[in-house]
Amino acid sequence: MDLTLTEMHRALRDEVNAFIARHRDRAPRPGGGRKRPDRKVLEWQALLLESGYFGRNIPREYGGFGAPHDVIEVAIIADAFSRSGVSPGIHNQGISMLVPTLLEVGTEEQKRRWVGPTIRGEAIWCQGYSEPGSGSDLAAAHTRAAVDDGFFVINGQKIWTSSAHYADMMFLLCRTEPDKPKHAGLSYLLVPMNTPGIEVRPLRTMTGRAEFNDTFFTDVRVPVDQIVMGRGDGWQVANITLKYERLLLGDANKLQNRFEAIRRMMQEPRPDGSRLLDCAEWRDRLLRLQGEVMAARYHNLRLLTDQAEGVDSGLGRLIVKYHGTMLAHRLTSLAVDVLGSAGLAYEPQGEAAEDDPATTWHIDYMYDIGLIIGGGSSNIQKNIIGERGLGLPREPKVGRA
Amino acid sequence: MRFGLTEDQKLFDHSLRGFLSARLPLDVLRRLAEPGNGFDAGLWKGLGELGLQAMLVPEEYGGAGLGLLDAALVAEALGFHAAPTPFAASQVMALRAFQAAADDVQRRIWIPRIAAGEMRIGVGLGGMSGQTGRAALRFQGGRLSGAVDGLLDGGGATHFLVYLADGRAALLDADATGITATVRRSVDRTRPLVDLDLAETPAVELLEASNAPLQVAARVRDAGRVMLAADMLGAAQAMLDRAVAYAKERVQFGRVIGSFQGVKYMCADMATMLEPCRAMVWYAAYAQDAILEEAAIAANHAKAHLAEVTREVARLATEVHGGMGFTDLLGLHFQFKRITFDRQVLGTSERCRHDAAVAQGWIGA
Numbered sequence: 001m002d003l004t005l006t007e008m009h010r011a012l013r014d015e016v017n018a019f020i021a022r023h024r025d026r027a028p029r030p031g032g033g034r035k036r037p038d039r040k041v042l043e044w045q046a047l048l049l050e051s052g053y054f055g056r057n058i059p060r061e062y063g064g065f066g067a068p069h070d071v072i073e074v075a076i077i078a079d080a081f082s083r084s085g086v087s088p089g090i091h092n093q094g095i096s097m098l099v100p101t102l103l104e105v106g107t108e109e110q111k112r113r114w115v116g117p118t119i120r121g122e123a124i125w126c127q128g129y130s131e132p133g134s135g136s137d138l139a140a141a142h143t144r145a146a147v148d149d150g151f152f153v154i155n156g157q158k159i160w161t162s163s164a165h166y167a168d169m170m171f172l173l174c175r176t177e178p179d180k181p182k183h184a185g186l187s188y189l190l191v192p193m194n195t196p197g198i199e200v201r202p203l204r205t206m207t208g209r210a211e212f213n214d215t216f217f218t219d220v221r222v223p224v225d226q227i228v229m230g231r232g233d234g235w236q237v238a239n240i241t242l243k244y245e246r247l248l249l250g251d252a253n254k255l256q257n258r259f260e261a262i263r264r265m266m267q268e269p270r271p272d273g274s275r276l277l278d279c280a281e282w283r284d285r286l287l288r289l290q291g292e293v294m295a296a297r298y299h300n301l302r303l304l305t306d307q308a309e310g311v312d313s314g315l316g317r318l319i320v321k322y323h324g325t326m327l328a329h330r331l332t333s334l335a336v337d338v339l340g341s342a343g344l345a346y347e348p349q350g351e352a353a354e355d356d357p358a359t360t361w362h363i364d365y366m367y368d369i370g371l372i373i374g375g376g377s378s379n380i381q382k383n384i385i386g387e388r389g390l391g392l393p394r395e396p397k398v399g400r401a
Numbered sequence: 402m403r404f405g406l407t408e409d410q411k412l413f414d415h416s417l418r419g420f421l422s423a424r425l426p427l428d429v430l431r432r433l434a435e436p437g438n439g440f441d442a443g444l445w446k447g448l449g450e451l452g453l454q455a456m457l458v459p460e461e462y463g464g465a466g467l468g469l470l471d472a473a474l475v476a477e478a479l480g481f482h483a484a485p486t487p488f489a490a491s492q493v494m495a496l497r498a499f500q501a502a503a504d505d506v507q508r509r510i511w512i513p514r515i516a517a518g519e520m521r522i523g524v525g526l527g528g529m530s531g532q533t534g535r536a537a538l539r540f541q542g543g544r545l546s547g548a549v550d551g552l553l554d555g556g557g558a559t560h561f562l563v564y565l566a567d568g569r570a571a572l573l574d575a576d577a578t579g580i581t582a583t584v585r586r587s588v589d590r591t592r593p594l595v596d597l598d599l600a601e602t603p604a605v606e607l608l609e610a611s612n613a614p615l616q617v618a619a620r621v622r623d624a625g626r627v628m629l630a631a632d633m634l635g636a637a638q639a640m641l642d643r644a645v646a647y648a649k650e651r652v653q654f655g656r657v658i659g660s661f662q663g664v665k666y667m668c669a670d671m672a673t674m675l676e677p678c679r680a681m682v683w684y685a686a687y688a689q690d691a692i693l694e695e696a697a698i699a700a701n702h703a704k705a706h707l708a709e710v711t712r713e714v715a716r717l718a719t720e721v722h723g724g725m726g727f728t729d730l731l732g733l734h735f736q737f738k739r740i741t742f743d744r745q746v747l748g749t750s751e752r753c754r755h756d757a758a759v760a761q762g763w764i765g766a
């Protein structure tokens with residue numbers, strides 16, 4: 001264990017803090033990853049990229065900052081942003097899930113083409129995994145892509161597709177080898193959303209908004225080179241993406257960010273001059289969550305160290321999504337309780353909704369349940385933790401899928 | 402920067418755990434635990450040979466000069482095996498009290514004796530720790546009178562270190578005049594609580610930190626809280642490991658029970674709760690030596706959080722074992738009670754969280 005900061009690290013920390021102090025007025029509200037980035041968000045993103053506070057380790061030729069991997073640097077930057085409550089940049093499915101997947105298994109051409117625009121927030125991606133008949137049982141996907149004259153021709157339906165209504169691109173899991181066994185028959189394609197034959201229909205969610213969609217494919221033609229890895233490798237690629245998705249969904253820095261926001265609310269004097277933080281019951285609720293967030297943060301540092309040393313954290317990694325999303329929901333639960341009845345006014349429609357703190361907390365409070373379900377539900381995570389993490393036997397198979 | 406253990410630490414941990422599992426099979430643990438005084442001369446000697454008693458002692462006094470993270474690994478291993486031996490108070494808190502508050506002469510006399518394993522020191526923080534029980538002491542003319550309850554590591558102690566309300570600490574000889582030390586077997590038979598009644602008992606030494614003695618005492622308390630957190634981590638990990646192993650072998654309805662999701666999820670929940678605790682304990686221990694501005698917050702949260710998590714793990718792991726888990730036969734209850742004990746001493750979770758709030762200036766002391 002060595003958490004001492006070198007001269008360089010201390011300098012970086014001071015530099016990030018100075019950056020935040022100097023530029024925080026230009027920063028958009030943290031969060032807000034559920035709409036197309038507006039100008040303010042894009043400009044902030046550009047500033048972060050150019051300063052090396054985003055995409056720090058992504059090679060320059062792909063549009064990143066190109067700094068060598070250094071766990072502590074990444075931790076220092078994340079910590080400074082989460083403590084100050086300033087937006088650390090865009091975290092969407094393209095940036096947090098597709099980009100690391102491409103960096104891991106994409107071709108040179110795919111990396112050069114997609115990584116840059118995606119991390120700049122210009123190319124927005126959606127994830128075409130779930131179907132009406134295959135959610136948890138993702139590998140049962142039916143959406144079919146047949147090869148015809150240098151094109152994949154896609155037919156089928158995806159569901160719960162977040163952001164499809166404003167996305168430019170989709171990473172799509174579909175069946176290209178119908179004669180092969182379930183898991184071996186899938187491929188992972190990169191599909192422009194403006195291709196003829198794609199129809200996106202909004203699905204209203206419990207928040208009252210339509211964050212996700214039904215996506216229909218009718219003879220959608222995509223060149224055969226728009227595939228990540230090879231035909232039949234889709235399950236492998238999809239799982240790489242899921243690995244990053246699960247780390248994103250359990251992100252400890254997001255938890256820290258939330259915690260600090262709630263602490264600030266509780267420290268502010270209310271109209272009668274009292275502070276919630278002075279009340280033992282409220283304070284203890286906040287403190288319990290603080291302890292849990294701390295555990296998540298240090299755990300994350302441990303995982304980062306493993307990652308830097310090329311060690312697979314195994315169980316330690318497999319718990320992150322389940323742990324983080326459950327904790328996130330308990331944090332937003334406290335937030336809506338702190339707001340109390342005055343926080344119940346709720347108008348979720350329109351751009352302005354994201355600027356109203358009470359509405360946003362209530363959106364998050366509900367959306368967090370969505371995140372407990374999405375990306376592999378808590379039950380699915382527990383299957384994985386139990387089977388892959390602890391080596392418990394699988395459920396006996398009932399029949400053939 | 403690295404957030405993890407060094408190769409040396411892993412090796413040491415490995416050999417200590419090897420020693421403990423060879424030395425403390427269940428039948429031996431049962432026998433050693435029966436008297437309930439938390440001390441066995443043979444085990445103490447063996448641990449001394451492994452270097453446990455001198456580990457934190459600076460090299461200039463004949464020790465290994467290791468840090469609190471190393472001690473936390475030891476505490477974790479002791480908790481894992483429910484080892485009936487003094488450590489957290491005797492070898493960690495007392496030593497840190499000497500390092501922080503003793504003058505040069507006192508250090509030169511006593512620290513080498515601690516390193517040599519000659520002293521076992523029961524520690525009582527009285528009201529400062531948030532422990533329940535009596536804590537009323539008068540110190541006058543070098544003599545101590547009154548009563549203090551709930552000393553840790555007091556079974557088989559050669560000395561007692563008791564804190565006064567002002568943060569000074571008196572070292573007493575266990576055989577001194579006017580001492581009545583009542584060793585109470587606790588629900589955790591591997592560690593007792595000792596109650597002291599003192600009547601004009603002469604203090605061997607008085608540790609008077611030259612400035613802010615209460616803060617110095619609080620650091621000793623925090624080091625103790627980290628040790629208890631580590632002890633809980635070890636005990637809970639042992640319970641989880643055993644639950645998982647049992648779930649892989651016990652058959653019902655023609656299947657091993659671990660293939661039932663209900664059981665699998667209990668195990669997954671335990672792992673999910675407990676796994677991040679490890680990093681938290683490491684951090685809290687490391688912070689006591691290296692990140693002083695975070696030390697109090699981290700120690701208090703570690704003790705509080707570990708107590709909450711391990712209580713759940715202790716319940717679930719027992720439940721996974723069915724009726725067998727409830728028996729004495731299995732011995733799982735040694736770790737269960739270890740966790741029970743650790744939670745109540747040196748301040749409950751509520752008290753520790755309160756102290757964490759104070760440490761970050763949210764409220765006054």
Ligand SMILES: Cc1cc2nc3c(=O)[nH]c(=O)nc-3n(C[C@H](O)[C@H](O)[C@H](O)COP(=O)(O)OP(=O)(O)OC[C@H]3O[C@@H](n4cnc5c(N)ncnc54)[C@H](O)[C@@H]3O)c2cc1C
Pocket residue numbers: 126127128129130131134135136137159160161162163212369370371373374375376377378379380383662
């Ligand atoms: C907010 C949100 C955003 C989403 N965004 C996207 C997206 O962008 N792209 C995309 O492709 N998908 C997305 N999804 C879909 C998501 O991945 C699925 O909802 C999820 O995988 C569950 O599948 P399902 O809805 O079909 O539920 P089901 O699979 O029908 O599950 C129903 C219940 O049964 C349980 N269950 C199922 N199988 C098992 C089992 N083997 N063991 C134990 N319990 C089981 C589940 O845990 C759940 O509680 C999103 C979902 C939400 C809520």
